[in-house]
Amino acid sequence: MQRLKHSDPDFETRFARLVDGRRESDEDVSRTVADIIARVRAHGDTALAEYTIRYDKFAPASEDDWQISAATCEAAYKALDGDVRDALQLAADRIRAYHEAQLPANRDYTDDVGVRLGATWRGVDAAGLYVPGGRAAYPSSMLMNAIPAKVAGVERLVVTTPTPKGEVNDLVLAAAHIAGVDEIWRVGGAQAVAALAYGTERIAPVDVVVGPGNAWVAEAKRQLYGVVGIDMVAGPSEILVIADGENDPDWIAADLLSQAEHDPTSQSILITDDANFAEQVEDRVDVQCAMLSTNRTARESWDANGALIVVEALEDALPLANRLAAEHVELAVADPEALMKGLRHAGSVFLGRHTPEAVGDYVAGPNHVLPTGRRARFASGLSVLDFMKRTSFIALDEKSLASIGPAAVTLAHLEGLPAHAKSVELRLK
Amino acid sequence: MQRLKHSDPDFETRFARLVDGRRESDEDVSRTVADIIARVRAHGDTALAEYTIRYDKFAPASEDDWQISAATCEAAYKALDGDVRDALQLAADRIRAYHEAQLPANRDYTDDVGVRLGATWRGVDAAGLYVPGGRAAYPSSMLMNAIPAKVAGVERLVVTTPTPKGEVNDLVLAAAHIAGVDEIWRVGGAQAVAALAYGTERIAPVDVVVGPGNAWVAEAKRQLYGVVGIDMVAGPSEILVIADGENDPDWIAADLLSQAEHDPTSQSILITDDANFAEQVEDRVDVQCAMLSTNRTARESWDANGALIVVEALEDALPLANRLAAEHVELAVADPEALMKGLRHAGSVFLGRHTPEAVGDYVAGPNHVLPTGRRARFASGLSVLDFMKRTSFIALDEKSLASIGPAAVTLAHLEGLPAHAKSVELRLK
Structure with missing residues (x-):
C-alpha cells in the first residue's frame, strides 16, 4: 500500500505511476x-x-x-x-x-x-x-x-x-x-x-x-x-473512495477490502482531506483484513496496489479521480451531489455514506459489469444496448427529393461518383 | 453478375454462397x-x-x-x-x-x-x-x-x-x-x-x-x-434493392451502379417479384455503366459481386434480406412500410420509389457510416453514442439500505466474499 500526500514534491511522479500502472497481464496468447x-x-x-x-x-x-x-x-x-x-x-x-x-x-x-x-x-x-x-x-x-x-x-x-x-x-x-x-x-x-x-x-x-x-x-x-x-475487454476490478473525516473508518476500510478481496490484481484507493482519518482507515483495514477468510487475496491486493492519498481539500480529489477514471467511485461525503458534478470519468458512482459499493454488485439494479483500467474515459457499463442494434431509415417523396436532391447531385459529382448523381438526377426530372 | 430464381432447385446453395461469400481481404498484417x-x-x-x-x-x-x-x-x-x-x-x-x-x-x-x-x-x-x-x-x-x-x-x-x-x-x-x-x-x-x-x-x-x-x-x-x-470495422459497401415491377428500370439500375462504382469489392443485389423487370434492369445497368466515368470499377464490381434474384412474391424477399443483413436496403415498392416491419437486419433503409440510397450518402441526415458484411445483425451505424459514455449512479439512505442491504449480504456470503458482506452489515447496525 502506498501513502501519497498531494502537497509532497514527488506527488505527481508517484500519482502518474498509479494512473499508468498496468495490472493487466501482457501474456501473448x-x-x-x-x-x-x-x-x-x-x-x-x-x-x-x-x-x-x-x-x-x-x-x-x-x-x-x-x-x-x-x-x-x-x-x-x-x-x-x-x-x-x-x-x-x-x-x-x-x-x-x-x-x-x-x-x-x-x-x-x-x-x-x-x-x-x-x-x-x-x-x-x-x-x-x-x-x-x-x-x-x-x-x-x-x-x-x-x-x-x-x-x-x-x-x-x-x-x-x-x-x-x-x-x-x-x-x-x-x-x-x-x-x-x-x-x-x-x-x-x-x-x-x-x-x-x-x-x-x-x-x-x-x-x-x-x-x-x-x-x-x-x-x-x-x-x-x-x-x-x-462487450468491452474487462481487466482487474478497482474502487476509488473519496471520503471526508466524518466517516466511520471501519465502513470505509470494509469498502476498500471488498474490492481487494476479489483478486490480487484488484486496486483500492482512498482519497481524503483528513490525514488522521487516513491513518485510522489504514489501521482498520489491517484489523479487518486479518479476520477475513479472503485474507490472503485481500492482503496481497492491498499491499501491492492499495493507496491512501491525502489532499488539502475534497475538490482536489476531482482532477485525480478523473485521471484514474475508476470502475467504482464512492463519494462518502456530506454533499456527494456537488462532487459528482465534477466527476467526468467513472464506471459507476455510489453517493453518500450509506451506499457501499457491494450493494451495486448485487441488488441495486444498475449493471456491475463496468469499464476497468481507465476505460471509463470512453466506455460504459454493460447495458441493453450491447444486445441491440439500430436501423436508420429515410423516406422522401417527389417534393422533398426536389428540395434536397440537387445538393446530393452536386456533392456526388464533386466526389467523382457519377452513378450516385445519376440515381438522384433521374428522379428529379 | 449472377441470376438466381427462388424456385430453382439450386437456389439455397447459391444464395448461401452469396450470404457467406467474403469480399474482405484476409491479408495478414x-x-x-x-x-x-x-x-x-x-x-x-x-x-x-x-x-x-x-x-x-x-x-x-x-x-x-x-x-x-x-x-x-x-x-x-x-x-x-x-x-x-x-x-x-x-x-x-x-x-x-x-x-x-x-x-x-x-x-x-x-x-x-x-x-x-x-x-x-x-x-x-x-x-x-x-x-x-x-x-x-x-x-x-x-x-x-x-x-x-x-x-x-x-x-x-x-x-x-x-x-x-x-x-x-x-x-x-x-x-x-x-x-x-x-x-x-x-x-x-x-x-x-x-x-x-x-x-x-x-x-x-x-x-x-x-x-x-x-x-x-x-x-x-x-x-x-x-x-x-x-468504431466498427468497415468492409466493402453493399446495397440490396427490393423492387416490384412498377419501378422505372433506369432508376433501379442507377441505384445498383451507385454502389458498384465505389470499389470492385462492392456488392449490388436486386430482389424482385417480376422476372421481366429484372431483365430490363440488367439491360439498363449495362447501358448506363458504359457511360460512367467510373465504368471500370462499376463493371468489375457488378460482374463479380452483383446479383439479380427473382422471387414469387415480395414477402419472399424478407427472409433473404434478413440473411443478407445488408448495409443499405432500398424498398422500392408500393407499400414500403409493410415490408420494413419484417426487415430485422439492415444498416439503413430507404423507403419508397423517391428515396435513392445516394441521398443518404450526402444530405438526408442519418449517418452514412453503416455496418457492412452482415454486421447489421449486431452493429449499428455511427452515432453520437460512439463518442459518449455513460456513468451509472446509486444513492441509498439508512432506510433503503435496510430494505435491500440484507439480500446483498446473503449473496456476498454465498459467493464467498466476506468483505462485501461486511461493508453492508456494518451500515445495517
Whole structure:
C-alpha cells in the first residue's frame, strides 16, 4: 500500500505511476488463440471435443452430456435455501426493472422540408454469454449479463461454460434458470468463443458474445470482433473512495477490502482531506483484513496496489479521480451531489455514506459489469444496448427529393461518383 | 453478375454462397502492425517521422509542417464554388440536426423502496478521426464522422491523414472547417492510429478512434481496442434493392451502379417479384455503366459481386434480406412500410420509389457510416453514442439500505466474499 500526500514534491511522479500502472497481464496468447479459432472453424465439434478433453479433462459420456438441461437448472433453483432464493430473486427483479427503463426509444419524424427520418432499435437474434468455470463463476454475474440480453429482446441466449472434470456450479445454474437462459454448453476457453461466433454442428452461431474470461477468452473475443459483436475487454476490478473525516473508518476500510478481496490484481484507493482519518482507515483495514477468510487475496491486493492519498481539500480529489477514471467511485461525503458534478470519468458512482459499493454488485439494479483500467474515459457499463442494434431509415417523396436532391447531385459529382448523381438526377426530372 | 430464381432447385446453395461469400481481404498484417504500434509507443514522433517518410514519401520541412492549420482549412472553405459550399453546408446542417435529436437522455429517479438510481451520459474528452489519403478521402465522410463527435460534446477532435508526397485534399479540408475539427496531423497508416491511442511528444492521446482505412489501419484499431474505444470495422459497401415491377428500370439500375462504382469489392443485389423487370434492369445497368466515368470499377464490381434474384412474391424477399443483413436496403415498392416491419437486419433503409440510397450518402441526415458484411445483425451505424459514455449512479439512505442491504449480504456470503458482506452489515447496525 502506498501513502501519497498531494502537497509532497514527488506527488505527481508517484500519482502518474498509479494512473499508468498496468495490472493487466501482457501474456501473448494471440498465436495460440488464432490456432484454436481456426481449428474450431474448420473442424467444429471434433475440435471442441479435443480441446475440452485437453483443457477441461472432461469428455461428455453421451450426446446429451454436452449440454446442461433446463430441468437441471430448475432443479438447482428449487434446491436453494429460501433466503438465498429470495435474495437472487430480489436481485433479478431489480436488475430487470433498471434495464427495462434503459430501453432506447425508436424515432420517427418528418422534418420541415418533408423528409421522413428515424431509427428503429431491435434486439439481436442470438447472444452468447461466456461464464468462467471455478472460483470466478458468480450467480450475480449470470444475472447481470443474462438479464439485459433478455430485456433487449434476445430470443436465443446461449451460455458456454467449462466444467473442469465435469464439475458444475449449482448456484450459477440456479441463476441461469432465473434469468431465462435458453442453452448451456459445457465448453470453455477460446474454443467456446470460436464456437459461438462461427457455430459448429451442435451449436448454432450467435450475433454477440459477452462475459468475463481469462486471457485466452479475452483474446478470442478481440480476434472475433467483427464476426460477432463483443462487450468491452474487462481487466482487474478497482474502487476509488473519496471520503471526508466524518466517516466511520471501519465502513470505509470494509469498502476498500471488498474490492481487494476479489483478486490480487484488484486496486483500492482512498482519497481524503483528513490525514488522521487516513491513518485510522489504514489501521482498520489491517484489523479487518486479518479476520477475513479472503485474507490472503485481500492482503496481497492491498499491499501491492492499495493507496491512501491525502489532499488539502475534497475538490482536489476531482482532477485525480478523473485521471484514474475508476470502475467504482464512492463519494462518502456530506454533499456527494456537488462532487459528482465534477466527476467526468467513472464506471459507476455510489453517493453518500450509506451506499457501499457491494450493494451495486448485487441488488441495486444498475449493471456491475463496468469499464476497468481507465476505460471509463470512453466506455460504459454493460447495458441493453450491447444486445441491440439500430436501423436508420429515410423516406422522401417527389417534393422533398426536389428540395434536397440537387445538393446530393452536386456533392456526388464533386466526389467523382457519377452513378450516385445519376440515381438522384433521374428522379428529379 | 449472377441470376438466381427462388424456385430453382439450386437456389439455397447459391444464395448461401452469396450470404457467406467474403469480399474482405484476409491479408495478414497483424505482425507488421504490432511492430509499428510498439515502435510508435516507444519512440513517439521519431518513429512517426520515419514511417511518414517511408510510406508517404513526406518529410515535414518545419515543425509547423506536421499539422494543417485552421487557417488553411478556412481558406479551402472560402475557395469553394458557391453551389458546392451551399451543398456541403446543407449536408452539415442536416447531419447536425439528425444527430442532435439522437443525444441520449440522462436518467435520475427514485424507486418504490427509496433507492435513487440513474445514469449520466457525457462526451469523451478527445476523439481521433482517421481520414484516408487519396481517392478514398471524401468531404462527405469528414462531415459524417466529425459532426457526431462535436454534437456528442467532444472538446478536442483530432484528424490524422496521410499526405502522400505532401499532397492535401482541399475539399476534405473545407469539410473539416465546416465540421469544426480542432487539429489535423499529416500522418497516416497504423502509425497514426498508434499515435492517437498512446500519444507522442507532439500529439496528445485521444479516447476514441473512428474512421475508415485500409487493412493496416483496421488492424491497428483492432489491436488498440481497449486502449481506446473504436468504431466498427468497415468492409466493402453493399446495397440490396427490393423492387416490384412498377419501378422505372433506369432508376433501379442507377441505384445498383451507385454502389458498384465505389470499389470492385462492392456488392449490388436486386430482389424482385417480376422476372421481366429484372431483365430490363440488367439491360439498363449495362447501358448506363458504359457511360460512367467510373465504368471500370462499376463493371468489375457488378460482374463479380452483383446479383439479380427473382422471387414469387415480395414477402419472399424478407427472409433473404434478413440473411443478407445488408448495409443499405432500398424498398422500392408500393407499400414500403409493410415490408420494413419484417426487415430485422439492415444498416439503413430507404423507403419508397423517391428515396435513392445516394441521398443518404450526402444530405438526408442519418449517418452514412453503416455496418457492412452482415454486421447489421449486431452493429449499428455511427452515432453520437460512439463518442459518449455513460456513468451509472446509486444513492441509498439508512432506510433503503435496510430494505435491500440484507439480500446483498446473503449473496456476498454465498459467493464467498466476506468483505462485501461486511461493508453492508456494518451500515445495517
